[in-house]
Amino acid sequence: MAEKQRRKPGETREKLMSAALTLVGKGRHFASLGIREVTRQAGVVPTSFYRHFRNMDDLGLQLVDELGLVLRRMMREARANVSQADKLIEESVAIFISHAQANRSFFLFMAQGLAGESRAVQEGIRSEMRFFASELANDLRRLRLVDHLSDQDLDMTCDLVVRSVAFSLTDLLGVSADDDYQIEQIRKRTTRFLQLIFVGAAHWQSAG
Amino acid sequence: MAEKQRRKPGETREKLMSAALTLVGKGRHFASLGIREVTRQAGVVPTSFYRHFRNMDDLGLQLVDELGLVLRRMMREARANVSQADKLIEESVAIFISHAQANRSFFLFMAQGLAGESRAVQEGIRSEMRFFASELANDLRRLRLVDHLSDQDLDMTCDLVVRSVAFSLTDLLGVSADDDYQIEQIRKRTTRFLQLIFVGAAHWQSAG
């Protein structure tokens, strides 16, 4: 019989989660993954799955939690690297794209989950996006870049910004990871989107 | 043995496609549907599937084509119903939402396909969105509402508009079809998004 050493606690759990992400990274859709498939990819016997998750939806929910950590790391780096206010958009988009590349499977999972099968996962991702948007609003407030906007209008603007970036994600994940030209195009386009939105925000009161 | 009457040509084909849509409408993800499942829902023997489609991806591609028709109908109605230029955004959003409600499963399929499993379906949907955006640009040009924008900037604006609306789709499809309050909220928010974008477009030259 094969050895059944138990290594660090939670190791198999992580193997299963990253196995699912690996399969997603290979082009599979999370909704089409099965328990056996994931355990096979993780190099673990199918029964082990139930030691950690009740079903695939449960695994998805726990992936959403980890996704939250990835997003928070990204925000922290963005805040640390904002050198000048007028380059804020460009630099933030660049950081976002590099994180999306570095955690491709994670963001793929996020893009899939937005219209996914599990309502709970869907809501989880949406919630992460709302949090992201509200943090962005806080930052902009603190930098005093948007003093003329009401809280509500600022929230709306940040919401739109986050959505636009999230949509660019699906562009980004659609091109191969080493197609530098296309990635650069996406970066430029996303940057212009955000600039357009902020121009709109800057003139919002007069038009609203 | 059961009767095997063949009715109109292409009837089973349609039954299969709408069976897939029905399952999607019930909350399933297209990527997780199987051939047997679809044929069962259509009330047809599994073998019949192969008379019309090579596999599920093929069926998905043909659904994208039909989706194109739905979108074109929507555009036609929007063009016919634009009463006054200053209500253009509000009325267009309202038409969009009513079409999305009337063809819920179709739009659900579209939202899923954007980050779906089949690259071909993904590209098909993207292509429909590009077409939609370019038609929008033509209309705006014709109405002479955006004379100060270059073609390129206009394309970008329309692209952003279409993306924002598409993202609102996922909001809309996330709430139950008879939750009028939430739907109204989504309608208002989407309208404001577009207004913000167009305010940005109106002031774009001076800032770009």
Place this chain on the structure above:
DNA sequence: CACATTAGTGAACACTTGTACACATGGATA
């Protein structure tokens, strides 16, 4: 009318799937 084509059927195939059960083992706890 004869005939090829299309579009339906059911039976069978070799696999894969989710899940249940009994069992083993290492580490923490008492």
Place this chain on the structure above:
DNA sequence: TATCCATGTGTACAAGTGTTCACTAATGTG
């Protein structure tokens, strides 16, 4: 040290899967 429990393993099974095959009835074409 003795015990418990979380975590691992192998086996088993019923149900579901995609696909092939041979057969049949309706339709369009000569």
